[in-house]
Amino acid sequence: MNYPSRTAIVNSVKYPALIRDTFLSGGFVTKTSGGKPKFWSGGFSIVFQIDTGGELWAFKVWHTELKDNKFRYTTVSEVLEKCALPYFTEFEYVENGVLVDGVLMDTHRMPWVDGAPLKDYINSNITNPVKLANLASKFQLMVAEFHKHNIAHGDLQHGNIIVQDDGEISVIDYDSFFVEGLQGLPDLIKGQGGYQHPSRYYNLTINEKLDYFSELVIYTSLIVYSEHPELWSYDTDWLLFSKEDLETPELCTLFMSLKKSDNPKIAILMSTMHEFLRCEDITQLLPLEDIINSKINAKFPPLDDITDKF
Ligand SMILES: Nc1ncnc2c1ncn2[C@@H]1O[C@H](COP(=O)(O)OP(=O)(O)O)[C@@H](O)[C@H]1O
Ligand SMILES: [Mg+2]
Incomplete structure (x- = not known):
């Protein structure tokens, strides 16, 4: 046709x-x-x-x-x-x-979903670190739910994530979804540059791991912007790093300096992103909650967990 x-x-x-x-x-x-x-x-x-x-x-x-x-x-x-x-x-x-x-x-x-696409929401709240950090937590809970149900959106990026005034998240645009029953179908929509692992462009079939890289990019970006509003730029097609930055992170000054951040959470997330970028295939990546549990919460328990021990 x-x-x-x-x-x-x-x-x-x-x-x-x-x-x-x-x-x-x-x-x-x-x-x-x-x-x-x-x-x-x-x-x-x-x-x-x-x-x-x-x-x-x-x-x-x-x-x-x-x-x-x-x-x-x-x-x-x-x-x-x-x-x-x-x-x-x-x-x-x-x-x-x-x-x-x-x-x-x-x-x-x-x-039509009410609310602001992700970059508009960040733009309106760039001087409100609490709102950005809360959004990061809500985003992490959302993708953990996707994983529990073996769902992948396939094109997680600012145009497909709508944030309501109260900070709740909706995702739209289900063209690129993976759910059980769709195994083996070709991976036709590769997602937005700046959110995708370089190997996504060679990935053949859709699977439950399609979002693992973009999840880490979005979560890390929200944490970075909550600490560094001066880095924010609204007029780009990406969130923190361009497609080219992700292809050659060693040549990206911002990538390398955030990897050495004094904020241990940012340093860990950036090192993980660098490790992910060294993988040859998106099937080698891990879901965001695994990274947060094993690399962040295990070393820096949330305040509630510490107080429970006394
Ligand atoms: N249900 C919706 N609610 C709010 N905005 C929407 C909705 N559907 C589409 N849009 C707007 O239209 C844009 C394009 O729609 P989308 O379904 O993402 O198409 P495409 O597959 O071309 O990316 C979205 O980024 C968003 O700005
Ligand atoms: Mg879209």
């Missing part, structure tokens, strides 16, 4: 009659000040915002084929329903949800 261009999709979504997802077809597509449908575009899809009687929805149309898309989404939906974790939002994969250039295309709908 030939996939339509982004422009063709945007042109179709302008016309309510071409939206065939019956739930959304009577809604209003959010427009730019120039009157065109507002959209968010990524490597495989375009997302629009549709208002149905005051409720906002994200409406996704793919412009590039993702093989086995319907099977992936159906399997993910079954697993997420069973584990009922608060980080996920219900969604619907809709066959023939939009007509583009005379061809019916499958679409996806999920409620």
Whole structure:
């Protein structure tokens, strides 16, 4: 099947009659000040915002084929329903949800999640170390839950992590998910540079370890920014290190200096990231909670554990 261009999709979504997802077809597509449908575009899809009687929805149309898309989404939906974790939002994969250039295309709908994408949240709270450290703890608890359920998001990065005002986390964009039942499917979406292990680009099939590297990057970055707000930069496509920094950490002055940080937690996390970067394959990595338990909590017990002993 030939996939339509982004422009063709945007042109179709302008016309309510071409939206065939019956739930959304009577809604209003959010427009730019120039009157065109507002959209968010990524490597495989375009997302629009549709208002149905005051409720906002994200409406996704793919412009590039993702093989086995319907099977992936159906399997993910079954697993997420069973584990009922608060980080996920219900969604619907809709066959023939939009007509583009005379061809019916499958679409996806999920409620629009309130909150700020991760980098916006950090930007608003960069001078509040407690909020950043709390977010790091919540993030760590979230990924530990993913691991318990053998779930991997596959593309953990700022655009896919939404933080609510109260600090609770939601993840969106389930195109790259791994759940049980999807073993052996090809790893098509490689994730965002600056969040991925260099070997991810050669990884063949999706598995429960897809997030291990990005988890460490996100957790470490939050801890670093809670201590060093002066390092913060909003206008980048990465969080702390670029894709190139991660390919050659020895050439990255910031990487090497944080590795020698006076803050033992930062030094341990950075040494671990360096060890991870020496691995040849993402299957050799470890989950974040293992690192925190064995390398940080074992050496620096949280305050509660110390006071319990007296
Ligand atoms: N349900 C949603 N709630 C809030 N924002 C969303 C939602 N879905 C998509 N977005 C916004 O649109 C962007 C692109 O959507 P996403 O599903 O991540 O597509 P892609 O696969 O192209 O990255 C997101 O980074 C986010 O800013
Ligand atoms: Mg995304």
